[in-house]
Amino acid sequence: MKYNEISHFSHPQHKLKFEHIEVPFKCDGCKEVGIGSRYKCSTCDFDLHMHCALPTPTLTHPFYTKCSFQFLPKPPGDTPRFCNACEKDVLGFVYHCKPCGFDLHPCCAKLPMMLDDGEVKLYLYRKVSSSCLRCGRKGRSWSYRSTCKRYNLHVACVKEMLVESWHEIYFRRNNNSTNNYYNGSRRLETRIPSLQGTLQTHHNRGKGKVKKCGEMAGLAVQIVIAAVLGDPTSLIAGVIGLLLSRA
Known part of the structure; x- marks a missing residue:
């Protein structure tokens, strides 16, 4: 389900509006790279993946048939955690199975089969x-x-x-003017x-x-x-x- 405007617990200051712009962004929920559809606060430059903005409270996954994953706003405990799908660090929003200790980034948890x-x-x-x-x-x-x-x-x-190129993508975009960006520099970014x-x-x-x-x-x-x-x-x-x- 998609809404044009939502309120979200992670950004109570303003409502977030749905948009689809073909520019890379960093999700302020899961801290992972995204592109295309997102919920955004233009005032604060705050972005959320669709899966982070409208999470499922609990979910199951075909790869872990005995697990029930709960959506959490931050990783549980004090030890570093990693996503069992992509092996990358979990730094923000996460789906966590407490009995098994498995973790999935929201976008990884929702990857199509x-x-x-x-x-x-x-x-x-x-x-x-x-x-x-x-x-x-x-x-x-x-x-x-x-x-x-x-x-x-x-x-x-x-x-x-994506991580290897993120520095280039992000800083090229911010160092170029808006006009240059839309006039062709985006091909590089x-x-x-x-x-x-x-x-x-x-x-x-x-x-x-x-x-x-x-x-x-x-x-x-x-x-x-x-x-x-x-x-x-x-x-x-x-x-x-x-x-x-x-x-």
């Missing part, structure tokens, strides 16, 4: 035996794998690509550096095959990035397409 844009279908697995397109390793975190089993990408690797080359290193049997595989792998990555950033209903092609533009 299947992503389909009409050309590529990817299914979410807790672990797969295939090598990741980005790191070349097997196992590790949750992964999305295509039905043909040729394209596999760790959720953790997508997060790492929303790019994940060297992503295209990274994907192609694992598929180098021939120029034609490399090109085709790179295109399909790139499409798979676009779908996964949209989901991990908290907006799986939109590929946000105008932005995500640029992530593969650097040769």
Whole structure:
């Protein structure tokens, strides 16, 4: 369910308004990167993912059939915690199973079990035996794998690509003027550096095959990035397409 304006316990000063702008942001709830749909307070520059703004009080997950996850505004206890889906630190809003001690970022907890844009279908697995397109390793975190089993990408690797580029994305955006931003600098600001080359290193049997595989792998990555950033209903092609533009 989507509301154009909401009140939220994490920001009682002002109401938050729904907006969809194709610019990266950092969620002030879970402290993770987001893009596209969000709830925002323009006065305070306060942003929340959809999943953080309208959380489910309790949820279950197919990977943890015996668990009941409770939504919490901050990690429980005093020890550092990490997300069991992406292996990244939990620094804000979290879904926590007290008996088992498992934690999930809100966006990770709501990752679709299947992503389909009409050309590529990817299914979410807790672990797969295939090598990741980005790191070349097997196992590790949750992964999305295509039905043909040729394209596999760790959720953790997508997060790492975003974290590695966040400094560049954020500071380029803030150091450029608004006019320059909307007149073309945004093509630089929303790019994940060297992503295209990274994907192609694992598929180098021939120029034609490399090109085709790179295109399909790139499409798979676009779908996964949209989901991990908290907006799986939109590929946000105008932005995500640029992530593969650097040769």
